[in-house]
Amino acid sequence: MVAYVLVNECQFNGEDLRQRRAESVRNVRKTNGCISLEQHVREAWEEDAE
Numbered sequence: 001m002v003a004y005v006l007v008n009e010c011q012f013n014g015e016d017l018r019q020r021r022a023e024s025v026r027n028v029r030k031t032n033g034c035i036s037l038e039q040h041v042r043e044a045w046e047e048d049a050e
Contacts (some may be wrong), residue, residue, distance in 0.1 A: 012020070
């Protein structure tokens with residue numbers, strides 16, 4: 001249900017959707033499917049600092 005609402009509201013095109021999926025797959029592989037909230041926050045702060 002949530003996915004349906006997001007797709008209708010965001011209006012992703014095919015290429016954008018493929019890029020987002022590829023990014024998600026890379027993130028899962030990088031973290032081996034496991035990441036802590038603390039680790040995610042630290043990475044976000046590092047990206048903002050750059």
